[in-house]
Amino acid sequence: MMTQYTADIAVIGGSFGGCIAAISAAKSGKTVMLTEETDWIGGQVTSQGVPPDEHQWIETTGCTDSYRLFRDHVRQYYKDHYPLTDEATANPALNPGKAWVSRISHEPKVALKVLESMMAPYINSGKLTIFYHTKPESLSKAEGKITSLDLINIENHESLTIQANYFLDATDTGELLPLAGVAYHSGAESYDDTHEKHAPEVADPNDTQAFTYVIPIDYVEGENDTIDRPEQYDFWKNYIPKNHTHSLLSWFVGNKSDPTPQKQFTLFENDQSIPDLFSYRRVMATSILANPIYDGDVSLINWPQNDYFLGSIIDVDKRTYSEHIENAKQLSLSLVYWLQTEAERLDGGFGYPGIRLRKDVFDTEDGLAKYPYIRESRRIKAACMITEDMVSKETGNVDGIYHHEDTVGIGCYHLDLHTTATSMSALYVPSYPYEIPLGAFIQEELSNLLPACKNIGTTHITNGCYRLHPTEWNIGEVAGYLAAYSMQHGYTPLEIYQNKDTLKNFQRYLVEQGVQIRWPEYVEKEVHDPIK
The missing domain is CATH 3.50.50.60 (FAD/NAD(P)-binding domain)
Structure with missing residues (x-):
């Protein structure tokens, strides 16, 4: 009815x-x-x-x-x-x-x-x-x-x-x-369509910008909340995008105007002038609180490392759409797992097991945002x-x-x-x-x-x-x-x-x-x- x-x-x-x-x-x-x-x-x-x-x-x-x-x-x-x-x-x-x-x-x-x-x-x-x-x-x-x-x-x-x-x-x-x-x-x-300097010679309706499944995390020193190894982890760990010198899951990110050399990042603030990504989109800084009601600062991961650009989700069939959505989720979860287990630390060690996937931020079963960032x-x-x-x-x-x-x-x-x-x-x-x-x-x-x-x-x-x-x-x-x-x-x-x-x-x-x-x-x- x-x-x-x-x-x-x-x-x-x-x-x-x-x-x-x-x-x-x-x-x-x-x-x-x-x-x-x-x-x-x-x-x-x-x-x-x-x-x-x-x-x-x-x-x-x-x-x-x-x-x-x-x-x-x-x-x-x-x-x-x-x-x-x-x-x-x-x-x-x-x-x-x-x-x-x-x-x-x-x-x-x-x-x-x-x-x-x-x-x-x-x-x-x-x-x-x-x-x-x-x-x-x-x-x-x-x-x-x-x-x-x-x-x-x-x-x-x-x-x-x-x-x-x-x-x-x-x-x-x-x-x-x-x-x-x-x-x-x-x-x-195409350039003929718009006469824009940066437009390509040939139009491509599928060449849309990356979309991203945002990930909420916090960090509690001494905790170990490592998630299960994502099914696609090996693929994303070893995937090197076009014109990049490092794997997508790394601290090196291509400059948009010139993909090489790549810019180095790290997770936390440091004395080496390396930009940190945890505070990049941090949404709760516990330093503003008089009472410690949060276990740690909360940050939303929307980084170049979890931008999904292996296919468009516009004007595609349902199967293709679902595949890209699942792949994008796997990429974001793989980034979390990499951060927890293999990310290189500035002290020479690897992994930050104190990172926690905060499923309560979006109230979702997998912990990711309710909808991809379009x-x-x-x-x-x-x-x-x-x-x-x-x-x-x-x-x-x-x-x-x-x-x-x-x-x-x-x-x-x-x-x-x-x-x-x-x-x-x-x-x-x-x-x-x-x-x-x-x-x-x-x-x-x-x-x-x-x-x-x-x-x-x-x-x-x-x-x-x-x-x-x-x-x-x-x-x-x-x-x-x-x-x-x-x-x-x-x-x-x-x-x-x-x-x-x-x-x-x-x-x-x-x-x-x-x-x-x-x-x-x-x-x-x-x-x-x-x-x-």
């Missing part, structure tokens, strides 16, 4: 962008239905286990008000519920994990609690309904619109149908795009495609921030592409702060389908900087407001984009809602005339 539901706006995918898309749509007075494949909303910051990657100005500018509120709530959660030291309590810029990759590295369950609290008023008022363990299966279309979407609960196999005025694709892989039959890109576009999605063929020339410091075609007349947000991150699935290439190029154009949300085939995650009109190259937390949040927030605004004013998103007056009115509306659409002058000046 198929249960039918009706809403103003359906947000498919409880990703980081999907959460704020649902909130912004519900805040606008619309009824919203949000679906999520796992039992946790939040995507990369919760079920995928990736603390926020952010830019250097994030504490004062460069994000929406609601993203800043999320960050404030995270810090306040620790201050309200954890036995912090006086110093940590008084710190307005508290970084719970004291990670060196993030200014606000924190535990996935804290992010989950914060997102749930931000949604609570809309859930309790009946504006927002969440369906967990739910995936889209098929949809119906008529007269250039999606009319209904069929989904299935993957736990109890019950089916449901959602009818809505707007459908927002907030899945991490752009799952609605092939179901809807709209044109999209995946993997690498870096690259299917991407719509948009009215405005964001290309390398709009953000890169290297191409010479932009000198400072590239301005879009239709900007609906801002962000900043490097053009950072992890090793890809077929060419096994990687890329790291410094970029300027950027704007997010409304045209990147607009595909002209279905008027009520909007991207709300990593599936806007970026390229394979520019996805490398538009995929991070503050930008994904900004994308989702705009998508939610855009759908609600379109309903309220009787325009389609395409009409808002094409008409200068309606565009300006929508931009003004976004600013009123706390969406920053331009970088402040001091950042413009700083990036245009950097101090030598």
Whole structure:
């Protein structure tokens, strides 16, 4: 039996962008239905286990008000519920994990609690309904619109149908795009397609960035919690990637712009100036606690050593998908086993048996994250495609921030592409702060389908900087407001984009809602005339 539901706006995918898309749509007075494949909303910051990657100005500018509120709530959660030291309590810029990759590295369950609290008023008022363990299966279309979407609960196999005025694709892989039959890109576009400096001569839809199964660990000196030897351990221990000089399971990692020579890392802080990886994405630093309620610091392993790039999971059959998922899990477990038993220590010994796989962090049987960290999605063929020339410091075609007349947000991150699935290439190029154009949300085939995650009109190259937390949040927030605004004013998103007056009115509306659409002058000046 198929249960039918009706809403103003359906947000498919409880990703980081999907959460704020649902909130912004519900805040606008619309009824919203949000679906999520796992039992946790939040995507990369919760079920995928990736603390926020952010830019250097994030504490004062460069994000929406609601993203800043999320960050404030995270810090306040620790201050309200954890036995912090006086110093940590008084710190307005508290970084719970004291990670060196993030200014606000924190535990996935804290992010989950914060997102749930931000949604609570809309859930309790009946504006927002969440369906967990739910995936889209098929949809119906008529007269250039999606009319209904069929989904299935993957736990109890019950089916449901959602009818809505707007459908927002907030899945991490752009799952609605092939179901809807709209044109999209995946993997690498060709140079002829995008005219980007780093694009290959021939397009390769399968050449997607690596995905990663994040691993939670802590370390307790004197303990021995060595896991069972993973089935694929011998393969991963001996696997030497293309253009690498060492095994993937080693302390030597290829430089993205030049795989050789490789850079050396180690596990813990040391006096030899070798970068340590334990504190890289540490999410709980016990030094912030007044009472020792944790046995040791907690860290999330999302390192180059457990990036899985031996195949794409986009547009492949179920068997291939399952094989890559299992292989990626085996790689991450093999990394844990290697760390516990064979990793070379700086004192000349081998292995850290005090490393523990913390299964309680994600509440999963194998201890790994609930869902793989997805870096690259299917991407719509948009009215405005964001290309390398709009953000890169290297191409010479932009000198400072590239301005879009239709900007609906801002962000900043490097053009950072992890090793890809077929060419096994990687890329790291410094970029300027950027704007997010409304045209990147607009595909002209279905008027009520909007991207709300990593599936806007970026390229394979520019996805490398538009995929991070503050930008994904900004994308989702705009998508939610855009759908609600379109309903309220009787325009389609395409009409808002094409008409200068309606565009300006929508931009003004976004600013009123706390969406920053331009970088402040001091950042413009700083990036245009950097101090030598």
